Amino acid sequence: MSNFFDLKARKAAAANGTASTSTEKQTNENARAQPWVEKYRPKKLSDVTAQDHTITVLERTLQASNLPHMLFYGPPGTGKTSTILALAKELYGPELMKSRVLELNASDERGISIVREKVKDFARTQLTNPPPGYKSRYPCPPFKIIILDEADSMTQDAQSALRRTMETYSKITRFCLICNYVTRIIDPLASRCSKFRFKSLDQGNARRRLEDIAKLEGVPIDDGAVDALIKCSDGDLRKAITFLQSAARLVGASAATAGGRDEGDKMDVDKKTVTAKVVEDIAGVIPDDTIQKLVQAMRPRTAGETYQAIAKVVEDMVADGWSAGQTLSQLHQAIVYDETITDAQKNKIVLVFSEIDKRLVDGADEHLSILDLALRVSGIMAGR
Numbered sequence: 001m002s003n004f005f006d007l008k009a010r011k012a013a014a015a016n017g018t019a020s021t022s023t024e025k026q027t028n029e030n031a032r033a034q035p036w037v038e039k040y041r042p043k044k045l046s047d048v049t050a051q052d053h054t055i056t057v058l059e060r061t062l063q064a065s066n067l068p069h070m071l072f073y074g075p076p077g078t079g080k081t082s083t084i085l086a087l088a089k090e091l092y093g094p095e096l097m098k099s100r101v102l103e104l105n106a107s108d109e110r111g112i113s114i115v116r117e118k119v120k121d122f123a124r125t126q127l128t129n130p131p132p133g134y135k136s137r138y139p140c141p142p143f144k145i146i147i148l149d150e151a152d153s154m155t156q157d158a159q160s161a162l163r164r165t166m167e168t169y170s171k172i173t174r175f176c177l178i179c180n181y182v183t184r185i186i187d188p189l190a191s192r193c194s195k196f197r198f199k200s201l202d203q204g205n206a207r208r209r210l211e212d213i214a215k216l217e218g219v220p221i222d223d224g225a226v227d228a229l230i231k232c233s234d235g236d237l238r239k240a241i242t243f244l245q246s247a248a249r250l251v252g253a254s255a256a257t258a259g260g261r262d263e264g265d266k267m268d269v270d271k272k273t274v275t276a277k278v279v280e281d282i283a284g285v286i287p288d289d290t291i292q293k294l295v296q297a298m299r300p301r302t303a304g305e306t307y308q309a310i311a312k313v314v315e316d317m318v319a320d321g322w323s324a325g326q327t328l329s330q331l332h333q334a335i336v337y338d339e340t341i342t343d344a345q346k347n348k349i350v351l352v353f354s355e356i357d358k359r360l361v362d363g364a365d366e367h368l369s370i371l372d373l374a375l376r377v378s379g380i381m382a383g384r
């Protein structure tokens with residue numbers, strides 16, 4: 001891992017008493033200010049963890065110096081963007097990355113005009129020879145790569161237009177579409193690509209990566225905190241690393257500039273060790289007893305009493321600032337494992353959860369949505 005060796009070299013230089021120049025100091029400052037998700041983004045295909053099958057197939061494809069159009073799909077923070085960037089770096093080396101790779105992400109416009117102009121213009125550009133002294137692990141391929149991140153947010157028209165561009169310029173341009181929801185990619189486009197599924201990171205790999213980063217950054221972290229990072233991030237390594245960096249800043253355990261510490265926060269700030277409590281507070285995890293209060297309020301009683309009990313707990317939760325998304329996710333977990341609720345009731349409850357989830361995504365009022373959810377689930381639990 002190159003970061004590890006960079007860090008070791010810096011430490012060795014410091015131990016030898018090597019005077020650091022102002023340029024070195026500036027570089028160190030920049031490294032400190034950098035988000036860890038970028039600092040520890042895999043630089044080579046072999047740095048990508050937990051996606052062994054995909055990486056093996058891609059490495060074999062590279063050996064043949066050929067590449068199909070590709071569609072990477074899977075949950076957020078599992079290494080899709082990192083993989084294609086690492087692949088492109090290995091294929092072109094730093095010299096050709098700029099001229100041979102076009103990366104368009106969510107901040108770019110997603111309509112048909114971007115396909116007709118920016119994508120098509122780049123796709124049809126003829127290749128120039130590599131500069132003298134160009135060196136790469138693989139023979140320089142006769143094509144460029146266009147990376148379309150978050151391709152599932154492209155309009156249907158834009159996707160249709162892309163189909164033709166892909167075909168027309170396939171000799172000199174290969175596409176890599178990246179998305180979370182493969183069903184949102186139109187069939188004619190998906191069928192032109194080799195598909196690669198990225199899985200949520202398993203606990204073992206996520207744990208190793210987080211422990212490595214904590215060690216490299218000199219952050220004391222206890223076992224419970226790593227468990228909490230894994231639990232709060234649902235297999236999304238980007239989220240886990242971001243929580244880790246925020247937690248390290250909060251407890252003052254990292255060299256990163258401290259900031260964002262609120263007076264009055266009841267967190268474990270004195271120990272300088274990242275604990276499970278610190279992680280949960282940063283991730284906005286609602287304490288179990290609060291969720292249990294809501295579940296108890298939802299248990300069957302007379303109609304008027306149920307409303308009052310639920311309304312009171314929901315009001316307190318809103319006043320405490322707990323987000324509706326987090327409430328939805330933790331309440332769902334609590335109900336799924338509740339053995340007093342029958343499977344038939346759980347089936348109906350899941351439908352209510354998905355409806356409220358959609359409503360929240362569409363921007364509905366959080367307080368009313370959670371109130372509605374709790375009342376409807378309570379009705380189902382009462383057999384209504």
Ligand SMILES: Nc1ncnc2c1ncn2[C@@H]1O[C@H](COP(=O)(O)OP(=O)(O)OP(=O)(O)O)[C@@H](O)[C@H]1O
Pocket residue numbers: 036037038040041042047048049050051074075076077078079080081082083179180198209237238241
């Ligand atoms: N499989 C992985 N191996 C190593 N690091 C990873 C992996 N997955 C994610 N990461 C870390 O998380 C960060 C975000 O990963 P990346 O942008 O590749 O995710 P993604 O799958 O493209 O997510 P999204 O769908 O949200 O775009 C990376 O910079 C890296 O630090």
